[in-house]
Amino acid sequence: xxxxxxxxxxxxxxxxxxxxxxxxxxxxxxxxxxxxxxxxxxxxxxxxxxxxxxxxxxxxxxxxxxxxxxxxxxxxxxxxxxxxxxxxxxxxxxxxxxxxxxxxxxxxxxxxxxxxxxxxxxxxxxxxxx
Numbered sequence: 001x002x003x004x005x006x007x008x009x010x011x012x013x014x015x016x017x018x019x020x021x022x023x024x025x026x027x028x029x030x031x032x033x034x035x036x037x038x039x040x041x042x043x044x045x046x047x048x049x050x051x052x053x054x055x056x057x058x059x060x061x062x063x064x065x066x067x068x069x070x071x072x073x074x075x076x077x078x079x080x081x082x083x084x085x086x087x088x089x090x091x092x093x094x095x096x097x098x099x100x101x102x103x104x105x106x107x108x109x110x111x112x113x114x115x116x117x118x119x120x121x122x123x124x125x126x127x128x129x130x
Contacts, residue, residue: 005078005079006030006077006078006079007078007079007080007081008023008030008077008078008079008080008081009080009081009083009086010025010053010054010080010082010083010086013025013030013052013053013080014052014053015052016032016051016052017048017051017052017053018051019034019037019044019048020034021034022034022037022047022048022051022052023051023052023077024047024050024051024052024053024054024055024059025053025054025055025056025080026054026055026056026059026072027056028079028080028082029076029078029079029080030076030077030078030079030080031072031075031076031077032075032077033047033051033072033075035075036071036075042062046058054080054087
């Protein structure tokens with residue numbers, strides 16, 4: 001069984017909330033972030049506030065870069081084993097929200113292009129009639 005195959009409950013994760021032993025859950029994956037606390041651009045307080053708990057919403061609210069996500073993947077220690085009493089994160093897993101927003105952006109781009117073409121055509125017709 002590899003490290004990332006180990007499962008931990010939220011109760012087990014709660015005991016890992018000190019600077020030298022700091023775990024968080026993000027999208028049901030468990031990460032040991034102790035080695036990154038001093039390097040975190042947002043400061044150690046931000047990480048200490050979410051240590052030992054599900055930090056999915058906090059992580060996604062900030063809008064972390066792809067580089068931050070790559071660093072995080074190197075710190076994985078296992079998966080969250082959710083129980084019936086565990087709260088579900090409000091933030092969807094990556095890919096779900098990003099796909100919807102990229103579709104919205106594409107639609108907006110086409111709409112803007114269409115409006116710009118109509119304005120250009122109207123301007124052309126206006127100058128031809130004058």
